[in-house]
Amino acid sequence: MNADFHRILTLLRKEKGVSQKQVAASLGISQALLSHYEKGIRECGLEFVVKVADYYGVSCDYLLGRSPDRAGLTLSVDDLPDGDGGRQNAFAGSIMPVLNKKLITNSLHIVFDMLSKGRNDSLTREVSSYLMTAVYKSFRKLCGINPKNQDTMFSISKVRVSHLCGSAMSQNEANIDCLSAGQDLEGLTPIENRDAFALTTQSMTENYPLYYSSLQNLISNVEAELGKNGGGRGKK
Known part of the structure; x- marks a missing residue:
């Protein structure tokens, strides 16, 4: 699993303001297993990644650290706004x-x-x-x-x-x-x-x-x- 996954998994839970027990119950796994996922001790399967993405309302690419955008967008130079009014x-x-x-x-x-x-x-x-x-x-x-x-x-x-x-x-x-x-x-x-x-x-x-x-x-x-x-x- 991507090295960013456990960090982002923990970040999303804390931002949502919920406990491991609450998240584990919602995702249908034990709190101990979720704790292992968040600490990077164990790796999860693709099905769990999809379930977590749906739960937190983010993309799988974001969860896996493949995109810094929550929706998983991959930006090109033309997608970024010109902070100085377009003088480039x-x-x-x-x-x-x-x-x-x-x-x-x-x-x-x-x-x-x-x-x-x-x-x-x-x-x-x-x-x-x-x-x-x-x-x-x-x-x-x-x-x-x-x-x-x-x-x-x-x-x-x-x-x-x-x-x-x-x-x-x-x-x-x-x-x-x-x-x-x-x-x-x-x-x-x-x-x-x-x-x-x-x-x-x-x-x-x-x-x-x-x-x-x-x-x-x-x-x-x-x-x-x-x-x-x-x-x-x-x-x-």
């Missing part, structure tokens, strides 16, 4: 930049909408600074590919920039973690309204019908790379 002509003839640009841009719509709902200026500043530094660092790397490019547009030298960016982004992450934990930091306001950040895959689909498919695909792509580079997925 500069990438004509090259599919990957267009696709990745859409995934990132559309996902950022969700990130900043969540920040807006959170109403915490300190958190918004830290996340924004982290993202801007990542873009800046990427741009400098691209500029450095051609040795003829002039460095005069930058005030920080090549020797220092990578270390400074890494340090700044690590500081942003540390501050975000402290804000999330409710710790007081000088000049920063801890997060008080955690309910503003509550979400489920269902609510995300409903709240961001245009952009959530992009975020789902971005998550899937990033975790595939992390799993490959890290030698496999670890448990949360």
